[in-house]
Amino acid sequence: MLTTIRSHQRSFILGISFLLPILLMGSYFAYRQMAPFGPSSLLTVDLGQQYVDFFAYLRASLLHHPSSFFYSFAKGLGGEMWGTDAYYLLSPLNLLLIFFPGRFLTSGIMLILLLRYGLAGLSFAWLLDKTGWQKGPRIWAFSTAYALNGWMIANQLNMLWLDALVILPLIIWGLLKLFYRRQAGTYIFWLAVMMVDNYYMAWMVCLFTLLLVCWLMPEARTWRARGRFILRYGLSSLAAAGVAAVTLFPTIYALMQSKGTYTEQTIYSRFEYFPFKMLAKLVPGSFNFDQMPSGQPNIYIGMLLMMAAFLYFFNRQVKLSRRLAALGVTFFFICSFCYEPLDLLWHAGQFPVWYPYRFSFLFCCWCIILAAQTLRPAFRPCYWQLAPLLLVTGAIFAYVSQLKLSYLSSSQRWIGLGFAAISLLCLAIPRKDSPRLYDLLLVCLVICDVATSAFTSLNNLAYVSQDEFAQYTTQLDQAAKKLRQGDKGLYRVAKTFTRTKDDPFQGDFNSGDHFGSTLEPAIPNFMGAIGQPAGDGFVTYANGTQVTDALFGFKYTLAKQNLATPTLPLSGYRPDWRQLPTTAKTGNVVIRRNPNSLPFAFGASSEILQLPHTTLDPVSYQSQIMQALAGRPINKSLFQVQNFDSVQFNNVQTSRQITGTLFKKQDFLKPASIRLTFIPPTNDSYYLTLGPSVKDDASISINNKAFAQSSNYRDNVVINLAHQQKGQPVTITFRLKKMNVWLQNVSVYRLKQRSFNASLQTLKQSPLKISHHSSNSITGTVDLKRQQRVLMTTIPAARGWHAIVDGRPAATKTVLGTFMAIPLAPGHHQVKLYYRPPFLILGVFTSLLTISGTWLVLRYQVRRRTRGRTGTDKPSTD
Known part of the structure; x- marks a missing residue:
């Protein structure tokens, strides 16, 4: 009976530990009217610009095409997804998103976020209960502070990391069992789960377990016992990695091709900022938007608990060696927050x-x-312990009050000082006179403290409205659905409106846009070379030409019907699309078909295999690519320079040369501009090239109308100016935003339509006729002409792609430093292309072998301990 009562009490304590963070944060979200509670949403920064689209991709993959878990053509021009999934999406909680389609995805995100808050509190409460560090309702103070700590609040938008807080206490419990009981199963299991869930956070957790090992070492009686524990710890950690090999092996390879290429090569021994500046983070609510790109660590856990952690080092009930080890761990953390080499260590070598x-x-x-x-029921600090705590607290607030920080107001400082004063009084009051009232004060104080900090921090952020997300998503999904209903083939889609660079994931279609940490550098390098906005980790197909539309299989285009409609923000200017045939309309989106688009694979000249990249002019590079593919001389450009008919200089010096000239304001107080006008002599397409230096120093308009253009690019971009506008003046105006502007690579080119059509017809002679396709495989036939000895694809080259031609494996080549091509003899061929993540098979076998071997070892150890208990020998105390 007593056991049953205790079990019910324990379940009640754990249940409240789960519900408290959910109720607190749920109340705040309802107060802020976030969907489904009102017109706002949780979407902000990366959650609104990236992660929400990944969640839409996950949902579509689970329900419609599971093969896209391995590869997706919605990732830029195409890219591996296994490593991407391992970083962004392998949390089991994400499976709940299946029940939240389209515009309701934000409600699913809130549900998962609240569950993570609750599970973090539950997990830590379970650790406290199992270890006996705290018992009863007192647990709620610690579990709630853990769930609502400063890092969690600052990073709730980075939902891919939050599972670490749920799993971490379970790993700690497993490590304690490994140390005290020599039982490795719990530690191996939960560390493996962490590695599968998110390898990036798992790296940090593994480093933390090393620090915990250092903290536990003084508890071992002999050096022999310590050596045995270190051996068990090392082998168990390796076993966890082996269990997770099915994701780790392919992911490590994917990282080496993408994110891993940005690892710092030079490490400097220096402090990143004045270390005492992080003391401001000990004030509640010390976070705002400015702290996201660069700031100090978010470490707030409440005044009382931070003071109790400080008192740990003065607690004589803990062995001195254990306290010294804890002091070393704490010092290592503090140094890691400001010393560059240690900071890089925690982040796997990348800032x-x-x-x-x-x-x-x-x-x-x-x-x-x-x-x-420290805060055990019997703990009561002496005055000699409270005195240094009082001095340190006073010194911290005195120092912080002198700092001018955007994320700290005077009211926050006073609130923090108030919580600090109450916390000191709480520590000074003896518990024995009224234990229940004291515990109530403890719980209420900590919960009010961390909740105040959480609400203050989140009030400093702005969020995307639910309507802004829902209306855009609905119109994009309708257009994409209409496309799939009318054409189930393999093609890419371009558009002139954008909410995020991961719209293709949101709408479930193939395109040339992507923003993600695992994007292979070859893709943005190539896209930048042909005039597209690109950078480290992102690409966008916003500045296409007829040449690139055709070569890369952009068979359909999406454009706004009513330019005044604000729900579809413009991102490109393509007058050459206006003449394309309309195939459908949905809401405010018009869908047009590009008859010039080529398939994902087609016959081409072998000259493409040797084409060098020797020009920084994107239109020249486009011309060379197409001419080489068609077997034509690459020096016969498809583009011709178009001179300006007139130039007007307003409040800047005059110049005969436009491109490459640095124009300066003559009168600093007056507006300045350069107006360039040309009259198209033909109905061909005309394109403007623009260097990256212009975007920061001047605004651009065409015929006195501002046009949409991505403001984030590092290479020369190509902008469509005119099409079918013979004899109609086109005026480009650069208005200076600063004192001067460098018109870097500003030139106008005409596409020679006849030459382009001739080359295009050559490439259309031998298309790959696709009979079957999925996200990671393509099957079809091709008839190569006599002059065509290469099957050219616009699939980014990767080790995971394999080619089977006429039933035999075929070698592939990488052309243009980016794409996969297959050298073939002229004639008819059966072709199959398929993608398998490199090292996936090895990872599967390694995981299976490790699981089997670990199970056998653990079972043997259980039997051995059982025999030891029933035999005459006593168990070892090592």
């Missing part, structure tokens, strides 16, 4: 792009563990 000190959740966990071991 974070936004969201610095991503490992600070581990410090939060560490401090709460120290606090939990």
